[in-house]
Amino acid sequence: MKFIPACARNSLISIAMCLGLAACSSQAPLSVNYYILDHELAAYQQASSVAKHNADKQIVLSQVRLAKYLEQSQLTILQTNHQLYYTSQHVWSEQLKHAIARALVNDFNTASNDYHLVLNNEPTSHDSRYQLQLQLDHFVATDDSEVILAGKFWLIDHQENKKGELVASSPFYFSKDLSENGFSHSVKQQRQLLKQLANRLSSALTER
Secondary structure (H helix, E strand, O other): OOOOHHHOOOOOOHHHHHHHHHHHHHHHOOOEEOOOOOOOOOOOOOOHHHHHOHHHHEEEEEEEEEEEHHOOOOOEEEEOOOOOEEEEEEEEOOOOHHHHHHHHHHHHHHHOOEEEEEEEEOOOOHHHEEEEEEEEEEEEEOOOOEEEEEEEEEEOOOOOHOOEEEEEEEEEEEEOOOOOHHHHHHHHHHHHHHHHHHHHHHHHHOOO
């Protein structure tokens, strides 16, 4: 689908609204675009090449909690007037919390040489010494032409003599500018934000 020239502005919200108006005026069937967050096969190959089971250096991503507005399937735009715009033609291909978890695991294992992150449904996850909990308050494009990732993480030690000890916790905030129009570009930039978070987590473990 091409953007309408009259609506060709810099902000995602202008594009989305103009496309919606065009679809209504023509009364043509709405086409739905599905987006996958983690499509970088090279990351899978690199992470799997160094994967090894060492319970003392293993972390299980036990929980990814999303703000309520992020639980919708539609891609979302945060507006400067504190309102949210949900796009009807642009949706995630799966539950966002699952996509984020999988992407973060790949990015962390690519970034870290010392620790290994696993999903909580993997066979070896119950052997993990550490547990990572993640709260995402924002993972969204804005009408200021940027994408943001904000939240907090908790790292907990479950070694026998340190059962439930909090090793590290910290809020985080990352942002990237949008230099192109369209949701494909915003999703690509959101993917880069998760890499920044993975690097932050790796550093938190190394520096503790």
